Amino acid sequence: MSANLPLEAWYQGRVLCFGHRGASYDAPMNTIRAFELAADYGADGVELDVMFSRDGQVVVIHDETIDGTTDGHGRVADFTLAELKALDAGRFKGEAFAGERIPTLDEVFEAVGKRLLVNVELKGLSFRADGLEARVAEIIRRHGMAERVIISSFNPMRLRRFRQAAPGIPIGFLHEDSVPAHLRLLSRALLLGVSTEADHPDQRMVSAAYVVEQHRQNRRVNVWVANDPDRMTALCEMGVDLIMSDRPDVLRKVLDSRA
Ligand code: G3P
Ligand code: MG
Secondary structure (H helix, E strand, C coil), X not given: CCCCHHHHXXXXXXXXXXXXXXXXXXXXXXXXXXXXXXXXXXXXXXXXXXXXXXXXXXXXXXCCECCCCCCCCCEHHXXXXXXXXXXXXXXXXXXXXXXXXXXXXXXXXXXXXXXXXEEEEECCCCCCCCCHHHHHHHHHHHCCCCCCEEEEECCHHHHHHHHHXXXXXXXXXXXXXXXXXXXXXXXXXXXXXXXXXXXXXXXXXXCHHHHHHHHHCCCEEEEECCCCHHHHHHHHHHCCCEEEECCHHHHHHHHHHHC
């Protein structure tokens, strides 16, 4: 398997349980509540999404705009951290979550870094270098998280730059079926020369043959997003290494019943 020893130490012959954007079925996605709940459910780790605020802070949020998950409107990149912190990032999921805030990557590592492995997804499809990779690498090092994170992105240029910024930290290339085949090939070509320790496919693309081929190329197969127990079982039977789910409680039970 891959030469990245810290990443290999994660698996120990078992399929890992990750909460996608935290326990995002039960709690507001990408919030401390959602990450803590994933830990309480017994997840091994969480996936989260990061991008820059206007003043260059690394914030944890999925959409390019704040409209879907907060009480504000506009692009994340147009707000300072202080402005983003004034927004309610929980009420969209129910009154019980009112007052939840958009966290920074720093705050997530502080809250759950000792309990959970973390898949940091670098958002942003532009090829322009904006410095996000070096900032994220610096935050990871400062929190002593280098052996407890994996970086992923749909953007091959972000993975190239992250590998340069932090050569020892594992990376995984994200891809999904809906992207036309020629664009996926182009994307892969841009990665040429950068070896990735993991493949992060949409689970709908995966088959047993797919897993065999990735393993042959020394890549772990970390899939997203499975919420149905039968599909989780099928993915395990195909040989995947890590499953991301909005329902890590359901996934935990499926994995434990197979152990
Ligand atoms: O990292 C896996 C998955 O989160 C990628 O897609 O849109 O949910 O961030 P998205
Ligand atoms: Mg994501």
